[in-house]
Amino acid sequence: MPSKLSRRAFLVRTAAGTAAAAAVSRSPLVFAAPPDSPNDRIQLGIIGVGARVQSGLIQAAMAVPGIEVVGVCDAYKGRVQRAVARTGGRARDCGDWKALLADGSIDAVIIGTPDHWHRLQTVEALRAGKHVYLEKPMTLAIDDGPEMIAAARASGRVLQIGSQGMSSKTQETARDMIKAGKLGQVTMIRASYNRNTKSGAWLYPIPPDADEKTVDWAAFLGPAPKRPFSLERFFRWRCYWDYSGGIATDLFVHLLTTIHFLMGAKMPSRVVAMGQNYRYRETHEVPDTVNAVLEYPEGLVVNLSSTFNNQASAESGFEVLGNEASLVFRGGQMVLKPENAIEDNQWVVTSWAEELEKKYYADPKVQAAESPESWTPQMREESETFGEVGPDATVIHMARFFESVRGGKPVVEDGTTGHHAAAAAHLVNASIRQRRPVEWDFAADRMA
Ligand SMILES: NC(=O)c1ccc[n+]([C@@H]2O[C@H](COP(=O)([O-])OP(=O)(O)OC[C@H]3O[C@@H](n4cnc5c(N)ncnc54)[C@H](O)[C@@H]3O)[C@@H](O)[C@H]2O)c1
Numbered sequence: 001m002p003s004k005l006s007r008r009a010f011l012v013r014t015a016a017g018t019a020a021a022a023a024v025s026r027s028p029l030v031f032a033a034p035p036d037s038p039n040d041r042i043q044l045g046i047i048g049v050g051a052r053v054q055s056g057l058i059q060a061a062m063a064v065p066g067i068e069v070v071g072v073c074d075a076y077k078g079r080v081q082r083a084v085a086r087t088g089g090r091a092r093d094c095g096d097w098k099a100l101l102a103d104g105s106i107d108a109v110i111i112g113t114p115d116h117w118h119r120l121q122t123v124e125a126l127r128a129g130k131h132v133y134l135e136k137p138m139t140l141a142i143d144d145g146p147e148m149i150a151a152a153r154a155s156g157r158v159l160q161i162g163s164q165g166m167s168s169k170t171q172e173t174a175r176d177m178i179k180a181g182k183l184g185q186v187t188m189i190r191a192s193y194n195r196n197t198k199s200g201a202w203l204y205p206i207p208p209d210a211d212e213k214t215v216d217w218a219a220f221l222g223p224a225p226k227r228p229f230s231l232e233r234f235f236r237w238r239c240y241w242d243y244s245g246g247i248a249t250d251l252f253v254h255l256l257t258t259i260h261f262l263m264g265a266k267m268p269s270r271v272v273a274m275g276q277n278y279r280y281r282e283t284h285e286v287p288d289t290v291n292a293v294l295e296y297p298e299g300l301v302v303n304l305s306s307t308f309n310n311q312a313s314a315e316s317g318f319e320v321l322g323n324e325a326s327l328v329f330r331g332g333q334m335v336l337k338p339e340n341a342i343e344d345n346q347w348v349v350t351s352w353a354e355e356l357e358k359k360y361y362a363d364p365k366v367q368a369a370e371s372p373e374s375w376t377p378q379m380r381e382e383s384e385t386f387g388e389v390g391p392d393a394t395v396i397h398m399a400r401f402f403e404s405v406r407g408g409k410p411v412v413e414d415g416t417t418g419h420h421a422a423a424a425a426h427l428v429n430a431s432i433r434q435r436r437p438v439e440w441d442f443a444a445d446r447m448a
Contacts, residue, residue, distance in 0.1 A: 183322025246286025
């Protein structure tokens with residue numbers, strides 16, 4: 001590429017994001033009363049107050065005016081104490097999730113438990129008349145999805161899944177650009193998550209006071225197969241198939257939610273994937289390395305990859321590739337890169353008779369196509385960088401949940417959306433474990 005055209009001007013676009021952030025913080029505080037609530041206050045309960053809840057969700061919920069966290073429960077005592085402290089002592093320890101759901105003063109719940117609990121607790125919460133904010137991935141298995149969607153429909157309550165990326169201003173901008181044709185024809189998306197730390201591989205530290213007295217093992221296991229007491233399984237549950245789908249459902253599900261959102265895609269029609277445990281054979285049942293190819297009927301192929309052995313050579317990120325431009329998400333920024341593609345047939349034409357070669361290059365059409373000097377202004381266009389500004393996507397996602405609860409606004413990530421993102425991740429695991437390509441049956445809405 002000629003150097004004069006390779007320079008990049010990075011314009012950080014803050015104006016749109018700032019306006020959006022202001023709009024969020026100005027969002028009306030007076031809504032239509034929730035179906036069963038006497039006033040504008042919403043009493044919130046939280047089932048499973050682990051790392052995700054205490055490092056973001058509880059703060060995001062308490063930041064919404066009128067929301068009061070009144071009850072929590074968890075299978076490890078230390079987390080209950082910390083969560084109650086985070087509410088300034090206002091929330092009470094409900095003991096267990098069934099008791100929390102039986103509390104008629106609670107209007108809505110956040111479910112932040114490991115994935116093997118998502119189906120049962122969501123269905124029961126909806127049956128108990130609660131609105132539900134459920135962390136991603138929505139399901140541990142594809143068949144969980146339809147039951148949860150049906151329960152939400154029957155209850156008339158809100159079910160929102162917690163893939164906060166769907167509320168990111170950057171992703172909204174990206175979707176609008178793709179829709180407007182700024183990228184031309186998009187046929188491929190490449191995305192990756194690469195890590196090289198123990199915490200990145202989910203080998204989290206175990207609290208020193210954790211033992212059979214402070215950890216309720218039976219409450220953790222619930223619908224999962226019976227196993228002897230294990231602090232590793234309790235605190236590092238993502239490493240085991242009983243409770244998690246590993247890389248595909250923990251990490252790829254974020255990418256898949258975004259891809260479906262950006263492209264208006266529903267499900268891949270065909271998936272082939274390989275996964276292997278190269279580094280963490282002693283600690284992980286789930287693979288530490290996954291490569292997957294997902295084909296979508298919208299005329300799109302998606303490459304997803306993840307390794308827990310290196311984070312430098314293949315930086316984590318996301319690339320949406322069109323024939324006129326790419327959108328690259330990396331390091332919290334999104335860059336729009338126009339294609340600078342010029343034809344180059346010189347090495348072929350030089351093998352022709354000299355006279356024919358000269359004639360070929362005398363053609364103005366060839367000159368226009370093959371000479372950098374003749375590039376159209378569009379081809380010279382410089383890259384633009386869009387930075388995420390304003391509140392964190394989790395804060396917006398949570399605020400939007402309560403807007404749906406109060407005002408009946410459409411749910412930003414409903415059960416069907418969450419089900420399909422998780423189901424696509426489950427197809428990746430099915431292909432890995434069955435060592436074959438797998439397909440989606442669109443009519444039956446299940447794996448073929
Ligand atoms: N959206 C995101 O970016 C994001 C980030 C991290 C985690 N998550 C999701 O959040 C969920 C929780 O993940 P985490 O990292 O917080 O895990 P975690 O292990 O830190 O927290 C889960 C908590 O649930 C508790 N628990 C287990 N069984 C219970 C039961 N029957 N009743 C009450 N509590 C119970 C555990 O004791 C634990 O404290 C997962 O589904 C995960 O995928 C989402």
